[in-house]
Amino acid sequence: MSVKIAAMPSNRRAQPQAEKRAELISAARDLFVQDGYDPTPMNRIAQKAGVTPNTIYWYFKDKDELLLAVLDALLQEDMAAYDPVSQWPLADQMVWLVGRLRQTSTLMATVHSRIRVSPALNEWHDRFHALVEALLLAQLPGPLPPASRDAEIRIICFAIEGLVSHQIDPVTTRQTCEALAARCLVLAGR
Amino acid sequence: MSVKIAAMPSNRRAQPQAEKRAELISAARDLFVQDGYDPTPMNRIAQKAGVTPNTIYWYFKDKDELLLAVLDALLQEDMAAYDPVSQWPLADQMVWLVGRLRQTSTLMATVHSRIRVSPALNEWHDRFHALVEALLLAQLPGPLPPASRDAEIRIICFAIEGLVSHQIDPVTTRQTCEALAARCLVLAGR
DNA sequence: ACCTGAACACCGTTCAAGT
DNA sequence: ACCTGAACACCGTTCAAGT
Numbered sequence: 289m290s291v292k293i294a295a296m297p298s299n300r301r302a303q304p305q306a307e308k309r310a311e312l313i314s315a316a317r318d319l320f321v322q323d324g325y326d327p328t329p330m331n332r333i334a335q336k337a338g339v340t341p342n343t344i345y346w347y348f349k350d351k352d353e354l355l356l357a358v359l360d361a362l363l364q365e366d367m368a369a370y371d372p373v374s375q376w377p378l379a380d381q382m383v384w385l386v387g388r389l390r391q392t393s394t395l396m397a398t399v400h401s402r403i404r405v406s407p408a409l410n411e412w413h414d415r416f417h418a419l420v421e422a423l424l425l426a427q428l429p430g431p432l433p434p435a436s437r438d439a440e441i442r443i444i445c446f447a448i449e450g451l452v453s454h455q456i457d458p459v460t461t462r463q464t465c466e467a468l469a470a471r472c473l474v475l476a477g478r
Numbered sequence: 479m480s481v482k483i484a485a486m487p488s489n490r491r492a493q494p495q496a497e498k499r500a501e502l503i504s505a506a507r508d509l510f511v512q513d514g515y516d517p518t519p520m521n522r523i524a525q526k527a528g529v530t531p532n533t534i535y536w537y538f539k540d541k542d543e544l545l546l547a548v549l550d551a552l553l554q555e556d557m558a559a560y561d562p563v564s565q566w567p568l569a570d571q572m573v574w575l576v577g578r579l580r581q582t583s584t585l586m587a588t589v590h591s592r593i594r595v596s597p598a599l600n601e602w603h604d605r606f607h608a609l610v611e612a613l614l615l616a617q618l619p620g621p622l623p624p625a626s627r628d629a630e631i632r633i634i635c636f637a638i639e640g641l642v643s644h645q646i647d648p649v650t651t652r653q654t655c656e657a658l659a660a661r662c663l664v665l666a667g668r
Numbered sequence: 669a670c671c672t673g674a675a676c677a678c679c680g681t682t683c684a685a686g687t
Numbered sequence: 688a689c690c691t692g693a694a695c696a697c698c699g700t701t702c703a704a705g706t
Contacts, residue, residue, distance in 0.1 A: 291694075317544040327595065329698060397591040449639075450632070450636025450637075460632070463625070498689095519679060521678090535680095537691070541680070557702080
């Protein structure tokens with residue numbers, strides 16, 4: 289009887305589903321960034337997205353997976369915004385990155401504290417670090433001795449994380465970034 | 479009738495109270511370090527100390543204040559253990575400190591993620607950083623230009639925090655600490 | 669496939685009541 | 688002062704039931 293079967297592609301509902309997912313991610317993102325992960329109940333996320341709390345569990349396995357989707361969205365935006373910045377002087381790039389990540393610093397802290405408890409978050413965190421290190425590697429001046437080069441990248445990476453996670457005034461932030469960049473110049477051919 | 483009033487000092491129960499407090503802190507400390515702060519219910523702490531959960535609230539205002547007491551205890555031990563280490567070469571001191579803090583890295587992450595939510599923890603964190611920075615200042619070689627000196631201390635401090643909070647193998651840890659120490663020597667009179 | 673109402677298990681915290 | 692039994696409010700998650 290039902291002759292529509294062949295005419296209706298199986299992914300007919302794929303688009304609406306992706307839209308609903310995006311709405312949930314957007315709602316969670318706003319609340320996570322503003323209030324933090326733990327203080328935000330699934331309750332409020334659902335309410336903001338106009339659904340019942342348990343509906344979220346049709347789209348995401350649990351709260352951590354929702355956080356993961358939010359982190360991916362934020363990272364993608366950061367990457368897109370970084371594109372023109374990649375031409376700036378190294379110290380300016382660091383200052384920019386710190387200011388950018390600072391807006392989601394509460395989520396960075398959450399990621400660190402949940403690494404031991406969520407393998408998925410641990411994986412995301414590793415990918416994130418690999419990405420930042422790759423960016424820094426491309427920006428380091430001249431031919432550095434590869435032994436010290438890796439150490440330098442780690443130091444810069446950790447310093448940026450520290451600047452982000454502690455609230456440090458703009459002047460101090462800039463001084464620290466300048467010191468980091470200056471050091472690379474010293475280590476290179478001088 | 480009761481003539482003992484004058485003979486009984488008002489702090490007669492101070493010692494037992496302090497002991498019970500110490501027992502609770504010890505129980506919480508073991509569980510927090512082993513399982514983490516959030517995954518440890520007040521339930522289990524009380525059970526380990528042989529009391530009812532609500533008894534804890536006679537000694538501590540809430541779970542955060544209990545964490546604070548645990549952090550103070552850990553910090554005091556670290557300070558005592560540091561005493562002989564203070565004579566070592568700078569890089570060795572850093573490696574030692576990283577190894578030491580790593581054993582409680584889960585609590586460090588918890589502190590960072592709860593800074594925004596608990597003013598008391600925020601205060602403790604500030605004191606902790608001031609202390610580490612003071613230690614580093616005393617260890618820095620020669621007369622550094624004070625402008626760059628502060629930046630160096632911050633960078634070392636953040637790098638140590640990064641080494642602690644990410645699981646990094648011993649070789650890499652040492653390389654990073656050597657690089658940090660070498661940098662100070664370069665900045666000093668050479 | 670998609671969503672809901674109702675419930676479950678757990679947890680931090682409180683409070684009236686005991687000694 | 689010190690401790691408990693019982694309860695409260697909240698929260699992540701599940702599940703049977705609807706469409």
